[in-house]
């Protein structure tokens with residue numbers, strides 16, 4: 001039994017924040033942002049929760065294939081910006097969709113959250129426990145972004161995207177391999193220090209801006225390229241393929257320079273790499289499914305194509321998957 005993606009969907013909030021808007025907020029400029037990140041605009045949720053974005057992305061995916069929400073067995077929502085600490089945001093999405101027969105939970109693996117969730121759903125499908133699953137990446141990073149910190153606030157954005165995964169008897173189709181890695185030695189590279197069990201919410205925590213993302217961007221950048229390339233090679237090798245077999249690479253959309261560097265390192269044609277970071281910034285767990293949905297909607301993926309999905313995130317998580325579409 002294999003797991004196959006049978007539909008994709010996405011939702012980006014209406015409000016757009018441009019680089020020139022950011023020029024009025026912090027000491028930055030359009031040229032620096034475009035040159036260093038490739039980002040031109042990001043979307044910002046205004047009055048919508050993470051589960052609202054996730055619900056709209058899920059509707060987009062299930063409506064395309066006229067899927068009855070009652071036929072969904074599992075919903076996994078990857079996010080670092082849940083509606084609230086408890087309960088899981090996936091349950092709010094379940095209720096909005098009316099997916100009464102699904103069991104639902106959230107996954108936090110930062111920018112690799114979608115890949116971790118895909119891997120879990122893949123295992124459930126392979127075991128025969130689940131027939132149809134929704135895998136959603138949804139984020140409102142604007143809520144944990146320090147809008148006075150130019151080194152981070154220019155990068156992040158809000159959005160959500162979803163894939164529908166279904167069991168297939170065809171062993172040569174769908175997810176051929178998916179693998180995950182983590183390294184807890186680098187939890188200092190990127191974190192939101194509070195509120196949590198170490199530091200609860202207090203006036204001091206808020207004053208020190210510890211409720212926002214702290215990131216060592218440059219160090220993260222350097223590690224990402226190396227890790228993405230090596231795990232991608234392992235994943236392809238495990239199914240007897242190599243980089244020249246890749247028709248379409250959907251990399252985590254953190255920074256266009258990271259994707260360009262990966263492309264150079266693994267020597268695939270630049271046009272085979274999907275780039276959407278210019279239009280929505282780094283949306284963490286939502287970024288891979290957003291890029292995948294864009295590629296799917298815009299005819300960049302054909303039946304039988306070999307897709308390489310790969311991610312890198314805090315702190316550290318990384319992952320790769322080889323899919324025959």
Ligand code: UT7
Pocket residue numbers: 027028029032033036037111150151152154155190216217218219220221224254255282284312313314
């Ligand atoms: O999503 C998964 C995890 N996150 C990532 O993968 C993020 C990976 N990192 C990055 O994308 C990049 O490191 C950044 C975009 C965050 C930063 O780009 P960089 O090329 O690594 O810049 P830098 O931090 O080395 O800073 C270079 C210079 C510094 O000035 P000096 O010291 O050279 O004078 C910064 O102060 O750029 C300055 N700078 C800025 N200037 C204008 C930093 N941010 C800005 C800004 N506008 N927004």
